[in-house]
Amino acid sequence: MTELTLPRLFEHRVKELGEDVALREKKKGLWRRISWNEYYAHVRNFCLGLKSFGLQKGDRVSILGDNCPEWLYADLAVQAAGAISVGVYPTNSYVQVKYILDHSQSKLVIVKDQEQADKVLMIKDQLPFLERMIVIDMKGLRKYDEPMMLSFHELEEIGEEVHEKSPSFFHEMTQATGSQDLAIIVYTSGTTGPPKGAMLSHKNITSVVDSFFQVLPITQADSLVSVLPLCHVAERLFSLFIPMRSGCTINFAESIDTLQADMAEISPTIFLTVPRILEKMHSAVTIKMQDAHPLKKWAYDRFLPVGQEVAERRLSKQDITLFLRVAYLLAYLFVFRPLRNRLGLLQVRECVSGAAPLSKDIMKFFHSIGLMVKEAYGSTECTGVFSVPKGDDIEIGTVGKPIPGWEYKIAGDGEILMRGPAVFEGYFRDEKATKQAKKENWLYTGDIGEFDEKGNLKITDRKKEILITASGKNIAPSEIENRLKFSPFIKEAIIIGDRRPYLAALIQIDYDNVADWAQKEGIPFTTFKNLSKNPEVYKLIQGEIDRANKELSRIESIKKFILLEKELDRDDDELTATMKVRREMIEKKYGDLIEGLYK
Amino acid sequence: MPILNTIKEERDGFPEASMPKLEVKGLNIHFGGIKALNGVSFSVGENQLFGLIGPNGAGKTTVLNIINGVYRPSSGNIFLGEKDIVGLKPHQIAEMGVARTFQNIELFKNISVIDNLMLGRHQFIQSGILRGSFYLGKCLKEEMVNRDRVEEIIEFLEIEAYRKKIVRTLPYGIQKRVELGRALSMEPKILLLDEPCSGMNTEETEDMARFILDIKEEMGITLMMIEHNMEVVMDIADRICVINFGMKIAEGNPGEIQNDPKVVQAYLGED
Numbered sequence: 001m002t003e004l005t006l007p008r009l010f011e012h013r014v015k016e017l018g019e020d021v022a023l024r025e026k027k028k029g030l031w032r033r034i035s036w037n038e039y040y041a042h043v044r045n046f047c048l049g050l051k052s053f054g055l056q057k058g059d060r061v062s063i064l065g066d067n068c069p070e071w072l073y074a075d076l077a078v079q080a081a082g083a084i085s086v087g088v089y090p091t092n093s094y095v096q097v098k099y100i101l102d103h104s105q106s107k108l109v110i111v112k113d114q115e116q117a118d119k120v121l122m123i124k125d126q127l128p129f130l131e132r133m134i135v136i137d138m139k140g141l142r143k144y145d146e147p148m149m150l151s152f153h154e155l156e157e158i159g160e161e162v163h164e165k166s167p168s169f170f171h172e173m174t175q176a177t178g179s180q181d182l183a184i185i186v187y188t189s190g191t192t193g194p195p196k197g198a199m200l201s202h203k204n205i206t207s208v209v210d211s212f213f214q215v216l217p218i219t220q221a222d223s224l225v226s227v228l229p230l231c232h233v234a235e236r237l238f239s240l241f242i243p244m245r246s247g248c249t250i251n252f253a254e255s256i257d258t259l260q261a262d263m264a265e266i267s268p269t270i271f272l273t274v275p276r277i278l279e280k281m282h283s284a285v286t287i288k289m290q291d292a293h294p295l296k297k298w299a300y301d302r303f304l305p306v307g308q309e310v311a312e313r314r315l316s317k318q319d320i321t322l323f324l325r326v327a328y329l330l331a332y333l334f335v336f337r338p339l340r341n342r343l344g345l346l347q348v349r350e351c352v353s354g355a356a357p358l359s360k361d362i363m364k365f366f367h368s369i370g371l372m373v374k375e376a377y378g379s380t381e382c383t384g385v386f387s388v389p390k391g392d393d394i395e396i397g398t399v400g401k402p403i404p405g406w407e408y409k410i411a412g413d414g415e416i417l418m419r420g421p422a423v424f425e426g427y428f429r430d431e432k433a434t435k436q437a438k439k440e441n442w443l444y445t446g447d448i449g450e451f452d453e454k455g456n457l458k459i460t461d462r463k464k465e466i467l468i469t470a471s472g473k474n475i476a477p478s479e480i481e482n483r484l485k486f487s488p489f490i491k492e493a494i495i496i497g498d499r500r501p502y503l504a505a506l507i508q509i510d511y512d513n514v515a516d517w518a519q520k521e522g523i524p525f526t527t528f529k530n531l532s533k534n535p536e537v538y539k540l541i542q543g544e545i546d547r548a549n550k551e552l553s554r555i556e557s558i559k560k561f562i563l564l565e566k567e568l569d570r571d572d573d574e575l576t577a578t579m580k581v582r583r584e585m586i587e588k589k590y591g592d593l594i595e596g597l598y599k
Numbered sequence: 600m601p602i603l604n605t606i607k608e609e610r611d612g613f614p615e616a617s618m619p620k621l622e623v624k625g626l627n628i629h630f631g632g633i634k635a636l637n638g639v640s641f642s643v644g645e646n647q648l649f650g651l652i653g654p655n656g657a658g659k660t661t662v663l664n665i666i667n668g669v670y671r672p673s674s675g676n677i678f679l680g681e682k683d684i685v686g687l688k689p690h691q692i693a694e695m696g697v698a699r700t701f702q703n704i705e706l707f708k709n710i711s712v713i714d715n716l717m718l719g720r721h722q723f724i725q726s727g728i729l730r731g732s733f734y735l736g737k738c739l740k741e742e743m744v745n746r747d748r749v750e751e752i753i754e755f756l757e758i759e760a761y762r763k764k765i766v767r768t769l770p771y772g773i774q775k776r777v778e779l780g781r782a783l784s785m786e787p788k789i790l791l792l793d794e795p796c797s798g799m800n801t802e803e804t805e806d807m808a809r810f811i812l813d814i815k816e817e818m819g820i821t822l823m824m825i826e827h828n829m830e831v832v833m834d835i836a837d838r839i840c841v842i843n844f845g846m847k848i849a850e851g852n853p854g855e856i857q858n859d860p861k862v863v864q865a866y867l868g869e870d
Contacts, residue, residue, distance in 0.1 A: 028750035028751065029750050029753075029762060142817065143816045
């Protein structure tokens with residue numbers, strides 16, 4: 001089975017499922033269904049269109065834009081032609097876009113809309129390899145006099161003509177794709193240095209899907225909403241790779257603003273998410289409940305502990321008493337069911353969180369409302385997934401057991417090493433980095449972790465982020481940071497303490513929630529900066545820190561902190577495209593502030 | 600692409616597909632003893648974005664009010680294509696393809712965004728009360744066609760998240776956008792905008808400027824805009840007319856206007 005490639009798997013699914021729904025897209029307020037046959041026609045026509053513009057096997061094609069069905073058509077079309085597709089974050093600045101288009105030597109680029117097209121047009125003169133730009137949504141662009149630009153629709157029409165002349169061409173092309181061929185290059189967001197392009201082959205992809213299905217099977221009956229950026233390997237896995245095997249339905253929301261409402265309408269069965277989204281949902285619920293009707297608030301406060309108790313017992317495989325069962329039923333009917341419905345998570349049977357460590361408290365909250373969130377572990381370099389808990393064998397604080405097909409060990413310094421068919425082929429045009437990450441086929445993940453007695457993997461932190469305090473104690477900052485971020489008033493926390501006598505923190509307040517609080521307390525403020533500088537806000541955060549400190553050992557507790565006067569921003573190089581904090585950058589930038597914490 | 604096609608089709612089917620050129624000639628109006636406009640003339644070309652600027656109280660909104668028939672001028676003519684529209688009722692002028700937005704948002708605040716936009720299409724709805732109450736056949740079809748167009752406008756203005764919300768509950772910047780949508784749903788040939796960016800923050804202003812440009816380019820509509828935000832006007836207008844104390848003091852492209860001594864004087868005062 002692993003001999004297959006994604007385009008060949010796609011043809012199998014189309015043959016098998018034909019008129020069944022493959023994708024749904026909300027347009028003009030209604031969900032429009034796209035069948036597997038229609039999906040196929042789009043991919044085929046687009047692929048043949050690309051071919052007629054001279055796309056060759058092995059060429060790189062970049063895709064730049066928010067998630068939409070066309071993103072998937074383009075991705076599959078590129079791969080079907082034997083070329084390699086490169087996803088670019090739509091939030092990237094034109095400088096970052098230039099780096100990736102240039103480094104990948106992309107011949108063609110597919111952009112979603114005017115916003116993305118303008119970025120490419122701004123830098124096109126500096127991109128000698130770029131020949132054409134294909135635009136999905138031409139709104140605002142029709143008046144541009146730009147010979148290199150043409151619309152997605154036009155290209156499909158050209159492809160359709162090619163298809164009429166030689167109907168077997170597309171099929172021959174997909175049959176010519178080999179499992180050793182490269183399918184995609186994924187540029188890692190990179191908390192340090194410029195992004196690196198991890199090359200993934202069809203073999204990498206199909207093998208990881210096969211082993212993933214042994215732990216977490218997904219069927220045609222499942223549906224997902226495509227939320228995270230498609231250029232990220234995890235979203236690609238769920239929105240593209242998995243459906244090629246399972247035939248599940250992928251849904252695209254109308255816009256980012258309508259996501260919550262669209263989620264509730266679709267009520268997906270599988271939910272792939274990142275800690276940031278779960279944190280946001282949790283703080284939204286917490287804040288909403290404070291303003292809720294007293295009866296609602298009472299019910300919520302009463303029933304949440306019931307949910308917690310049931311979740312804990314379920315995880316530790318203890319019996320759930322009859323009384324608890326009845327209480328839980330009431331809690332479900334009156335609180336959890338409506339709450340989950342509102343969040344669009346009512347039907348979710350598998351909720352997987354990845355990309356960054358999730359705080360235990362957040363996880364417990366979701367378990368309490370009956371949503372058994374699982375933490376998975378993986379990286380771009382291992383094609384997405386290394387480990388994920390199976391069934392309800394969830395141990396909070398761990399990422400479960402490795403999925404079949406992986407050979408693994410912990411190196412002397414605690415680094416997790418893995419070997420298997422899903423280890424990436426190397427970094428594109430970067431021998432040196434490849435050699436550092438891959439030695440004798442072992443992938444050096446750069447993550448520190450350990451296995452507990454049950455065989456569950458516990459991730460400590462990124463190797464280079466471990467702090468060593470002046471007294472010589474190793475501390476993993478992310479766990480403490482997550483504990484702080486559990487507070488609805490804290491959006492971002494950065495722990496400082498490497499070679500320092502004690503730990504300190506840079507805190508970014510959650511503007512919406514703190515503003516809401518200030519309004520209620522009658523504290524006047526104007527801007528984010530003004531709010532951060534308010535002594536009352538400082539006191540509020542002090543309270544939150546004190547609460548977190550109570551649960552931390554003395555050495556791990558935070559002695560001092562400072563409130564950032566501006567929100568961390570991607571454009572200021574403080575966050576990566578996946579919203580991870582660039583610690584090094586921040587420590588450099590706020591050096592003076594940090595020094596102040598140790599005086 | 601779908602949006603453009605439908606609009607083109609509908610416009611072609613329009614009964615009076617006259618030239619959407621607007622010409623104002625020697626406009627005079629006085630309220631009591633005050634001469635609000637004194638011989639103002641200008642001409643707006645097809646698919647032009649025409650900016651009308653001037654200090655407070657210069658008479659800009661009065662010009663718009665005369666064009667769409669709210670005020671009747673003491674003298675002067677307004678030609679829409681070949682036809683002089685002075686003396687026509689506002690609804691007659693609206694039916695000829697002139698839509699507008701207001702300085703202070705004029706929407707039905709207690710109904711949804713969709714309903715406001717559907718109301719903008721009342722001139723395209725022919726079924727009467729009787730047919731409407733049974734909601735069958737032609738009426739149902741009519742509703743679907745109009746709703747489809749309204750949804751296109753909602754997508755165009757990126758207000759999908761608000762479609763079922765009550766207007767009153769929406770932020771100011773969004774209400775402004777909804778009002779623009781209401782005007783667009785009338786399928787205008789000429790759109791008059793009275794301070795579309797007033798009271799908006801930088802981001803909202805940029806969005807609005809982009810929508811205005813897109814309306815001009817995608818829908819081929821002729822626009823006339825009053826705006827106090829000079830940056831926006833200078834950035835997006837094709838041609839600008841400046842009035843002060845009811846008199847036209849300059850007309851030209853943004854570059855010319857910025858360097859016109861009379862304009863500088865009107866804005867910065869003497870010396």
